[in-house]
Every structure is written in structure tokens, then in C-alpha cells.
Amino acid sequence: MTAKASRPSEEMLHAYVDGLLGGQEQGVVERFLAENPSEAIRIEAYRRQNAAFRVLADAVDSRPFAMPEFQARRQWLPRALRAAAVVALVLLGVGGGWWLRGLEYTERVGWSDLAEQAAVAHQTYVPEVLHPVEVSGDQEKHLVTWLSKRLGNPVRAPSLRALGYDLVGGRLLPSSSGPAAQFMYQNARMNRITLYVLSSESGREETAFRFVRNGPVGVFYWISDTLDYALAGELERERLLEVATAIYKQLHNL
Amino acid sequence: MDEFGRLIEKEVPRLRRYAHALVSDPERADDLVQDCLERAWRKSHLWVRRTNLRGWLMTILHNLHANASRRYSAGPAMVPLDDSQYAGATAPAQADRLQLGALRDAVQRLPLEQQQVLLLVGMEQMRYAEAAELLQIPVGTVMSRLFRARERLRVLMSEATQPTLRRVK
Incomplete structure (x- = not known):
């Protein structure tokens, strides 16, 4: 042995x-x-x-395999248009930040209706553990279709993954001017931000970013031709502006 | 296809090998991979960037299989399965075929953590340190899981093939 x-x-x-x-x-x-x-x-x-x-x-x-077709849901623009958008962005960048004029914000003491409702909705649902949203982000297509129908305008849930925020989901809310939508996002540190969307009242052309703060909650809001947006979060203004800018660019195909 | 799609596409060959090690019918094994990819796609918001995509996908595949193994199995577990369905590959000899069947049955009975290590080292021919990095566990843990997995697999496979061998005698 x-x-x-x-x-x-x-x-x-x-x-x-x-x-x-x-x-x-x-x-x-x-x-x-x-x-x-x-x-x-x-x-x-x-x-x-x-x-x-x-x-x-x-x-x-050695056995062939067919990759499933994924819906390119984060692709807002056709390829050619996207290339054009990049060129446009570069040109605008060269133009000494002229383009940023559209993203200027002013600080206000009072609350606009939009910002106030967004902040209230934010504070209501962000602490929610069991039911933060009605439809979760993994049913994004359904969520967006449903909310678009209720708001009477096509809404989109912008992708904030590049900023570290994942879509938790969304819900339909009542507001003083009809149905509103809220999308909730969350980062790895469980910090939540919400995007509040409302159908615009006709005849408004204001597009500048505006900022209000009430205690810990900051809100950036702006108005497009069909929808009003308000981004609420318990973040520093600069950080919230970064997110708002990213959303603005995505939603307006910039 | 966006960045996430491209990232998961790169993992497809590995996922397929894993699926085919669990499911004997090649069609159903590929179905399992498809289901896994779709689920990963739908749940992509849950995948936190920088974390281990490979491990995450392997876990999804394992869970899908564990929760719906009947869906992916072609019939009763002990029916010998025809591996000649693999186009292009040299048809394995009868003994190999039996062994592949026994191997799959045995792999399925291992805990996920042992399956992963076993397949990364045995099938992907990954070094222990690479597997450790991928699974984000210490090398010592890789080894102990690997040793346990191999021994359990050996026992399970000898149980599965013994009656056949006796008959051959």
C-alpha cells in the first residue's frame, strides 16, 4: 500500500x-x-x-439557433434619423450651447399646479413598498399603451438606464385637468424619482425648464406641444437637472 | 437590437450548452434558451449594470427549468433519447448516448451552485480562477463545489447505468 x-x-x-x-x-x-x-x-x-x-x-x-426577435423598445428614432440627430447635436454643441437656451430653467418661489401635483403624487407613492406602481416596468408596452389611451396622447417611458435608473412601472392618476400618468424609476440605492405626465392645455407654448423645491422634493417641469412633464425627486438640483435633460432629449428626439 | 440585446446575444452559446445539459430534447432545450432570453429581455430593468450578466442569465435559465421542467422534458425521465437529432455533429456512439442521458438526469439533480461550477469548468473548460471571478465567489468555494458536484454526479450516473451494465454481463 x-x-x-x-x-x-x-x-x-x-x-x-x-x-x-x-x-x-x-x-x-x-x-x-x-x-x-x-x-x-x-x-x-x-x-x-x-x-x-x-x-x-x-x-x-453545431446546431443552428434562431435568436428571438426583441422589440427595440429603447430605440426611438429610425437609424438614419438618429445619425442626423447626432450630427445636429454636434453642430449645436459647436454653436456655443445655443441649443441649451431651450433647457434653461428659472427658480420659482411658488408652485405651479403641474409641479405641485407631481410633488404630491411623488410623495404619496415613492414610500410605497408593496404597491409603488399599478403596472410594473416589465409590462412597459402595456403600461405605455394604456396610459397613452387614457391621456389621449402618446406617452413614452424614457429609458434612464444610462443614469442608473430602472423603470419600476407606472400608474394612472386623477388631476385637476384630467387623467395624469406617473412613471417611477429607481436606482441601485433604491432612490426613486417620478415623471409626472399630463395632457397639455391647448395654446400654451412655454417650453423652458422650471424648477421648484418643497422641502426635500425638487421638481423640474416643462411643457411640450401635447404633454406637460414634471420630474420629481429628492435629489440635488444639478443632479435632477441632469435627469430632466436626459428625459427632455429622449422625448423630443434630440 | 440595443446594447442589452447585444450583451445577451454574446451569452447565447454558453446558455445553449447549459440548456442542452439539462434538457435532452434539443428542440426543447433551445425553447428553454428562447424563454430565458425573453424573460431576461423583459426583466432587463432588474439587471443592474456592472453585475454579472452571465450568472444572472444562468440563474434565470435554471429557475425556468426548475419551475417548468415538465414543459421542457420530452417524456418520462428514463426514456433513452436520440442524440442523432443534433445536425452536423458526429452521432455519438450508443454508449455515449446512454451516458449523455444519464449525465443530464444527474446534472438536473444538482443544486444550481454546483451545476454552474461543474458546467463552467467541465463544459466551458474554464479555469477555477475564471469561474470564481465570473460567479463572484472565492476560488476555494469553486473547488469545493466542483468536487462535491463531480462526486455526486459520479454516484448518480453509476446508479443510472449500473442496471444496464449488469444486463450486458
Whole structure:
């Protein structure tokens, strides 16, 4: 019988199975296995497992596979238009930030109706643990279709993943001027922000960003031709502006 | 297809090997991969950037299979399955075919953490340190899981093939 001291470690035996040993160590293992038939059977079984996995892997790799068609839901613009948009952005950037004029914001002491309702909705649903949203973000298509129908205008849930925020979902809300929508986003630190959307009253042309703060909740809001938006979050103004700018750019295909 | 789509597409070959190690019918194994990709796509908001996509996808696939294994199995577990359905591959010999069946049955009975290590090392021929990095666990843990998985697999497979061998005698 082989002395105990010559028994290779279990690590070494498995490294042998995986072909990771150098010549000298391999020799040690092979001598040990030659002297220990029961261990040799066990190690041979492990080697066969690996061999079987490889047969399987080769068979699978040679079999054709059809990738499922995913809906490109984060793709707002056709390819050509997107290229044009990039060119436009570069040109505008060269233009010394002229374009940013449209994103200027002013600080206000009072609350507009829009911002106030957004802030109230934010404070109502953000602390919610069990039911933060009515329709969760994994049913985004359904959510957006439903809210668009109720608001009477096509709404979209912008993707904020680049800023670290994932869509939790959304809900329909009552407001003083008809149905409103709220989209909720959350980052890895469980910080939540909400985007409040309302159908615009006709005849308003104000597009500037405006900012109000009430206690911890800051709200950036702006008005487009069909919808009014208000982004609420317990964030510093600069950070909230960054998010609002990203949303603005996405929603207006900039 | 967006960035996330491209990222998961890169993982498809690995997911397929994993699925085919769990499901004997190649069509159903690919169905499982399709289901996994679709679920990953729908749940992509739950995937936090920078975390391990491969491990996340493997977990989805494992869970889908564990929760609906009947959907993906072609029939009673012990029916010998025809691996000649794999187009292009050299048809495995009868003994290999039996062994592949036994292998799948055994792999399914391992806990997820052991399946992952076993397939990464045995099938993907990954080094222990690579597997450790991918699964974000210490190398020592990779090894202990691997050793347990191999031994359990050996016992399960010898149980599965023993009666056949006796008859051959």
C-alpha cells in the first residue's frame, strides 16, 4: 500500500482531471492512480464527465439557433434619423450651447399646479413598498399603451438606464385637468424619482425648464406641444437637472 | 437590437450548452434558451449594470427549468433519447448516448451552485480562477463545489447505468 504522504491532494486530482497539471505533478498523480485502483476508477469517472460535457458542447454548437426577435423598445428614432440627430447635436454643441437656451430653467418661489401635483403624487407613492406602481416596468408596452389611451396622447417611458435608473412601472392618476400618468424609476440605492405626465392645455407654448423645491422634493417641469412633464425627486438640483435633460432629449428626439 | 440585446446575444452559446445539459430534447432545450432570453429581455430593468450578466442569465435559465421542467422534458425521465437529432455533429456512439442521458438526469439533480461550477469548468473548460471571478465567489468555494458536484454526479450516473451494465454481463 502506498504511504499516506504520497497521496496527492484532492485539488491536485481534480486539476489532473481538468488537464491543469505540469509534467512532474501529472507523473505523481499517475503513479498514485496506478497504485490505487479504486481512486483510479473515481478519477476516470470524473474525466468521463468532462468528456461527455465536451461531446454535448460540440453537438450543441453545431446546431443552428434562431435568436428571438426583441422589440427595440429603447430605440426611438429610425437609424438614419438618429445619425442626423447626432450630427445636429454636434453642430449645436459647436454653436456655443445655443441649443441649451431651450433647457434653461428659472427658480420659482411658488408652485405651479403641474409641479405641485407631481410633488404630491411623488410623495404619496415613492414610500410605497408593496404597491409603488399599478403596472410594473416589465409590462412597459402595456403600461405605455394604456396610459397613452387614457391621456389621449402618446406617452413614452424614457429609458434612464444610462443614469442608473430602472423603470419600476407606472400608474394612472386623477388631476385637476384630467387623467395624469406617473412613471417611477429607481436606482441601485433604491432612490426613486417620478415623471409626472399630463395632457397639455391647448395654446400654451412655454417650453423652458422650471424648477421648484418643497422641502426635500425638487421638481423640474416643462411643457411640450401635447404633454406637460414634471420630474420629481429628492435629489440635488444639478443632479435632477441632469435627469430632466436626459428625459427632455429622449422625448423630443434630440 | 440595443446594447442589452447585444450583451445577451454574446451569452447565447454558453446558455445553449447549459440548456442542452439539462434538457435532452434539443428542440426543447433551445425553447428553454428562447424563454430565458425573453424573460431576461423583459426583466432587463432588474439587471443592474456592472453585475454579472452571465450568472444572472444562468440563474434565470435554471429557475425556468426548475419551475417548468415538465414543459421542457420530452417524456418520462428514463426514456433513452436520440442524440442523432443534433445536425452536423458526429452521432455519438450508443454508449455515449446512454451516458449523455444519464449525465443530464444527474446534472438536473444538482443544486444550481454546483451545476454552474461543474458546467463552467467541465463544459466551458474554464479555469477555477475564471469561474470564481465570473460567479463572484472565492476560488476555494469553486473547488469545493466542483468536487462535491463531480462526486455526486459520479454516484448518480453509476446508479443510472449500473442496471444496464449488469444486463450486458
